[in-house]
């Protein structure tokens with residue numbers, strides 16, 4: 289079971305809901321996380337159970353970043369709005385930086401997200417189960 293996070297800015301919410309709905313069966317067996325509003329929107333439209341953190345501007349990106357820092361998150365789909373400034377831009381940059389620190393795959397547009405989902409479907413990330421299993425100091 290992988291730990292997967294969904295995040296989308298407001299003008300990308302519809303896109304992420306449609307995307308996750310299309311691949312609902314792929315995401316179903318995994319442990320899912322999201323920022324507040326994104327998770328609510330996805331759960332309204334699907335049968336998926338998602339652990340929702342705070343809304344992005346209130347710290348949700350940072351909460352997901354904390355999991356990344358601990359190497360706890362396996363994959364992130366983060367549909368950013370490239371055409372609108374966000375009040376919590378520093379948090380967004382920090383999350384993406386931590387993904388690079390840990391080498392965590394993060395898709396910032398649907399084309400990349402699609403490739404990552406295919407990889408999940410094929411079991412390409414199955415080795416990540418070992419990270420969770422043998423992580424020192426965490427259950």
Ligand SMILES: O=C(CO)COP(=O)(O)O
Pocket residue numbers: 295296297298322323324325326327342343344345348349380
């Ligand atoms: O702002 C966000 C990510 O930076 C997303 O937050 P919401 O899912 O709460 O809208």
